[in-house]
Amino acid sequence: xxxxxxxxxxxxxxxxxxxxxxxxxxxxxxxxxxxxxxxxxxxxxxxxxxxxxxxxxxxxxxxxxxxxxxxxxxxxxxxxxxxxxxxxxxxxxxxxxxxxxxxxxxxxxxxxxxxxxxxxxxxxxxxxxxxxxxxxxxxxxxxxxxxxxxxxxxxxxxxxxxxxxxxxxxxxxxxxxxxxxxxxxxxxxxxxxxxxxxxxxxxxxxxxxxxxxxxxxxxxxxxxxxxxxxxxxxxxxxxxxxxxxxxxxxxxxxxxxxxxxxxxxxxxxxxxxxxxxxxxxxxxxxxxxxxxxxxxxxxxxxxxxxxxxxxxxxxxxxxxxxxxxxxxxxxxxxxxxxxxxxxxxxxxxxxxxxxxxxxxxxxxxxxxxxxxxxxxxxxxxxxxxxxxxxxxxxxxxxxxx
Numbered sequence: 001x002x003x004x005x006x007x008x009x010x011x012x013x014x015x016x017x018x019x020x021x022x023x024x025x026x027x028x029x030x031x032x033x034x035x036x037x038x039x040x041x042x043x044x045x046x047x048x049x050x051x052x053x054x055x056x057x058x059x060x061x062x063x064x065x066x067x068x069x070x071x072x073x074x075x076x077x078x079x080x081x082x083x084x085x086x087x088x089x090x091x092x093x094x095x096x097x098x099x100x101x102x103x104x105x106x107x108x109x110x111x112x113x114x115x116x117x118x119x120x121x122x123x124x125x126x127x128x129x130x131x132x133x134x135x136x137x138x139x140x141x142x143x144x145x146x147x148x149x150x151x152x153x154x155x156x157x158x159x160x161x162x163x164x165x166x167x168x169x170x171x172x173x174x175x176x177x178x179x180x181x182x183x184x185x186x187x188x189x190x191x192x193x194x195x196x197x198x199x200x201x202x203x204x205x206x207x208x209x210x211x212x213x214x215x216x217x218x219x220x221x222x223x224x225x226x227x228x229x230x231x232x233x234x235x236x237x238x239x240x241x242x243x244x245x246x247x248x249x250x251x252x253x254x255x256x257x258x259x260x261x262x263x264x265x266x267x268x269x270x271x272x273x274x275x276x277x278x279x280x281x282x283x284x285x286x287x288x289x290x291x292x293x294x295x296x297x298x299x300x301x302x303x304x305x306x307x308x309x310x311x312x313x314x315x316x317x318x319x320x321x322x323x324x325x326x327x328x329x330x331x332x333x334x335x336x337x338x339x340x341x342x343x344x345x346x347x348x349x350x351x352x353x354x355x356x357x358x359x360x361x362x363x364x365x366x367x368x369x370x371x372x373x374x375x376x377x378x379x380x381x382x383x384x385x386x387x388x389x390x391x392x393x394x395x396x397x398x399x400x401x
Contacts, residue, residue, distance in 0.1 A: 094234070094236050095159075095227070096159045096161060096275070097158055097278045098278070098279045098294045100276070100277045100296065101148075101277055101388075102276040103274065103388065104118070104146075104274045105273060106136070107134075107302070111129055111134070113127055114126055114127075115136050116147075117146065117387070118144045118145065118147055119144065121143040121144060121179055122143045123139050123140070123141050123142025124142055125138045125139060125144050128270075133272060135165070135270045136272065138257070138268055139268050140260075140265075142258060142259055143173075144257060145178060146274075146276065148254075151254075152186075154228075154251075154252045154253055154254060156229075156230055157228065157229045157230060158276065158279070159225065159226065159227045159228075159276075159277050160225070160275070161225045161274070162224050162271055162273055163221050163223055163224070163272050164221070164222055164271050165219060165220070165222075165269070168197060168219070169262055169267075170197070170261045171194055171195070171259075171261065172195040172196075172257065172260070172271075173194060173195075173259075174192065174193040174195065174256070174257050175255070176252035177252065177253045177254050177255075178253065178256060179258070186251050187250045188250025190251070190252060191203070191207075192204070193226075195224060198210040199242045202243065208243040208245075210242070211242070222238055223237070223310055223313075224237060231248060231249075232244075232246050232247065257271065273299075275296070277296070283318070283321050284321060284324075287321075287400060292397050292398060293397065293398040295314055296394070297311060297314035300355075305351035305355045307355055307356065307359055315359050315360065318360065319364070322369065328369070329400070329401040330398045330401060331399045332356050332360075332372045332373065332397075332398055332399075333349075333353060333373050333374075333396065333399060334351075334352040334353035334356075334376075335349060335375055335380075335395050335397065336348060336376055336394060337380075337389075337391075338385070338390070342376060346375070346377075348374070349374030350373070351374070352374070352396065356396055357370045371401075380392075
């Protein structure tokens with residue numbers, strides 16, 4: 001460490017022009033170099049520790065399953081090989097719940113108005129168009145919650161998903177309770193979550209992690225997913241699991257999301273495609289219990305049969321399941337809600353089922369293991385005409401043959 005310190009100090013002094021206008025004292029330089037060296041060593045140490053933990057977890061998982069931990073096995077499990085220098089994270093094992101509690105795709109919302117299915121707790125928010133799609137713009141220090149009448153509406157197992165546009169200067173806060181009532185006794189040691197474009201943390205508990213990246217993007221859309229099961233909480237950003245708390249020592253009761261930009265940034269936080277659902281158990285366990293897998297995470301634009309890119313994690317997991325179970329065969333069923341003409345919905349559901357089959361064939365699954373069948377609006381999971389019921393009925397099912 002001494003050698004690194006003296007080398008850095010010498011380079012800094014050599015690079016300083018004799019006639020420079022910067023005002024400083026030599027002790028200041030020494031202190032700054034010392035801090036920089038400490039930070040660099042600390043970062044490298046953290047990287048080494050995280051890599052070691054990831055390898056240990058991967059080995060433990062492979063041993064439990066009786067499989068190897070080759071790169072091919074990792075890729076088949078849905079985790080692409082990291083680029084050179086990229087922070088290694090655990091594989092993407094998120095499985096969305098099947099019974100929808102709340103979903104908002106912002107269909108029919110008026111631009112410039114407050115979103116109809118939300119409550120404003122603080123500040124301001126409105127619907128705007130982002131890249132041609134509606135999104136909720138949450139102003140600095142504003143908080144919103146789903147418009148749900150029941151108190152303490154989160155079940156013992158649930159999943160939360162949304163797309164969020166994050167700038168380097170932005171932070172999104174997620175409270176798993178109604179922030180109007182603040183932290184309740186039933187919430188125990190459960191803390192709020194902070195989401196940035198680099199990761200997910202529970203700051204007041206020193207839990208979670210951020211990816212160690214050299215460059216900071218100018219801002220982009222990210223897919224946020226949370227999974228709570230009895231007492232464990234996992235958090236995912238895009239294809240990485242960045243939060244894994246085995247026991248939160250508390251119970252989630254509701255949902256509040258808010259914007260907390262830093263550096264004085266006044267740009268709003270953008271959120272869309274929010275989905276809160278009950279359940280979320282392992283795909284194979286669900287298949288063995290129910291004989292089918294119901295997916296609400298394979299998405300299409302209204303009236304279209306082109307699969308959205310955000311559906312890739314769900315398709316990857318299904319591909320992995322089929323690869324790990326060579327005897328498994330599916331009928332892929334497409335289902336729509338009751339909006340529109342029944343005959344058109346039947347045709348659309350067939351096209352969507354065939355699109356999903358084509359995506360799995362492209363991923364390497366044999367054609368004789370998959371058939372496609374459109375059922376339109378004929379088999380609703382919820383026959384009522386509410387928005388939640390329609391969201392429940394729009395789905396793709398994989399039925400074991």
